Amino acid sequence: xxxxxxxxxxxxxxxxxxxxxxxxxxxxxxxxxxxxxxxxxxxxxxxxxxxxxxxxxxxxxxxxxxxxxxxxxxxxxxxxxxxxxxxxxxxxxxxxxxxxxxxxxxxxxxxxxxxxxxxxxxxxxxxxxxxxxxxxxxxxxxxxxxxxxxxxxxxxxxxxxxxxxxxxxxxxxxxxxxxxxxxxxxxxxxxxxxxxxxxxxxxxxxxxxxxxxxxxxxxxxxxxxxxxxxxxxxxxxxxxxxxxxxxxxxxxxxxxxxxxxxxxxxxxxxxxxxxxxx
Numbered sequence: 001x002x003x004x005x006x007x008x009x010x011x012x013x014x015x016x017x018x019x020x021x022x023x024x025x026x027x028x029x030x031x032x033x034x035x036x037x038x039x040x041x042x043x044x045x046x047x048x049x050x051x052x053x054x055x056x057x058x059x060x061x062x063x064x065x066x067x068x069x070x071x072x073x074x075x076x077x078x079x080x081x082x083x084x085x086x087x088x089x090x091x092x093x094x095x096x097x098x099x100x101x102x103x104x105x106x107x108x109x110x111x112x113x114x115x116x117x118x119x120x121x122x123x124x125x126x127x128x129x130x131x132x133x134x135x136x137x138x139x140x141x142x143x144x145x146x147x148x149x150x151x152x153x154x155x156x157x158x159x160x161x162x163x164x165x166x167x168x169x170x171x172x173x174x175x176x177x178x179x180x181x182x183x184x185x186x187x188x189x190x191x192x193x194x195x196x197x198x199x200x201x202x203x204x205x206x207x208x209x210x211x212x213x214x215x216x217x218x219x220x221x222x223x224x225x226x227x228x229x230x231x232x233x234x235x236x237x238x239x240x241x242x243x244x245x246x247x248x249x250x251x252x253x254x255x256x257x258x259x260x261x262x263x264x265x266x267x268x269x270x271x272x273x274x275x276x277x278x
Contacts, residue, residue, distance in 0.1 A: 007140070007183065007232045010035030013086045015078055017069035017121070018096030020047025022194035023144060026224035027093055028052075032060035034228065037086040041065045041078050043096070061086065069096035070121035076128055088136065091231070092129055094122045095144040101158045111158050118162035122169055133182055140183040142231060143170040147190045147244045151251060154266050174236055185231050189240040191217035215241050 014031050018024035020042030028040045032055045040055075042048035045066035052064035063085055067074035082089050098117045101110040122143055133139025146153070149163035167186055174184035223240045230238035239245055251258040 007234055009091075009228070009232075012036045012090040013039075013082055013088060014091040014093065015039045015041060015082055015089055016093040016095055017041045017078075017125075018144075019051055019093075020044045021051070021220075023189075023192060023220045023223050023227075024093070024095040025051045026220035027095060027227060028062065029055060030221070030224045030228055031091075032058070032062060036091070037061040039063055039065055039078055039082045039085070041067065041069060041096075043068060069094075070116040070124070072124045072128070075121070075125050079128060088132060089129060090138070091140045091142065092125055093142045093144070094125055095142075096121060097144060097146075099156060099159045102155055104157045106158055114158035114162045115165075118159075119165045119169060122166060126169075126173055130177065130182070134177070134180055137181040138183075139181065140185075140231065141170070141173060142185045142187065142227065143167075143173075144187045145170065147188045147239075147241065147247075149186075150188050150244060150248045152262065154262070154269065170236075183231070183234055185227070185234075185236055185238050187223075187227050187230075187238045187240070188244060189218065189223050190215045190244060192223055192240075193217050193219055215243050 009031055012035070014028075014036045016024050016028045016031070016038060019028045019038075019040035024042070025040075025047075028038045028051050031038050038052075038055065038061070040048045040052045040062055042051075042064075043066065045064070048064040048066055052062040055062035063081065065078045065081055067077065069075065079089055096117055098114055100106065100114045122141075126141055129139060129141070143166055145166040146159075146163040148160050149165075149167035153160035153163070167188065170184055170186035173182070178184065218240055226240040227238055
């Protein structure tokens with residue numbers, strides 16, 4: 001990548017966490033289609049390998065890496081693999097995430113997991129990448145947060161809180177380093193057709209219904225295309241669901257009214273759920 005201001009993927013080196021499927025898998029494939037060389041990272045070794053092999057079979061350049069995206073040694077090892085295989089990292093897609101627990105009842109261990117994967121993983125990756133990026137005068141960090149980070153998530157306190165924190169960290173990163181060649185984008189989708197949305201162990205039925213009834217459920221590929229288009233233009237807040245902007249504006253214009261509306265929405269979802277099970 002010759003000039004960070006160009007935000008080009010051709011010949012660039014990218015790391016994608018949570019790359020074994022869903023949005024991450026689609027991002028890895030679309031990055032390769034655009035000419036990037038990709039390190040596909042995922043906790044599931046088989047999934048990351050399958051995505052990387054699919055890319056190479058189509059003539060692209062990718063390697064897989066298995067490990068915990070929130071562990072600092074693991075992040076460092078993935079960066080070292082990228083540098084050894086392809087060269088200095090240009091783009092880091094902090095896409096891995098967890099939807100852990102329902103309500104406020106989850107244990108401290110569940111809260112720690114959500115904080116580690118959804119927030120601290122971003123902080124640790126940025127801490128490792130920034131010295132090299134600042135020295136070269138370029139680099140790009142993409143944080144996959146959620147519309148829950150701008151609005152809220154009915155049902156899951158850990159998910160809502162940590163996604164707000166992810167948005168906050170991305171904002172801080174852009175404000176602090178944006179004038180020094182470091183690009184930052186924060187992705188805030190609503191419903192996306194991934195395993196996470198359909199996993200009862202991850203999202204409660206109430207939380208999942210809140211997501212699926214709030215707007216269109218997009219495919220991972222649609223989201224990936226929106227993300228890469230936003231990165232090309234250097235857009236900070238990438239909203240695959242444009243309606244989120246209107247919701248966010250309504251929230252900010254009258255917070256109390258918005259909270260009352262969310263309570264009504266939650267009550268309606270709960271009533272519908274109770275009727276379904278009678």
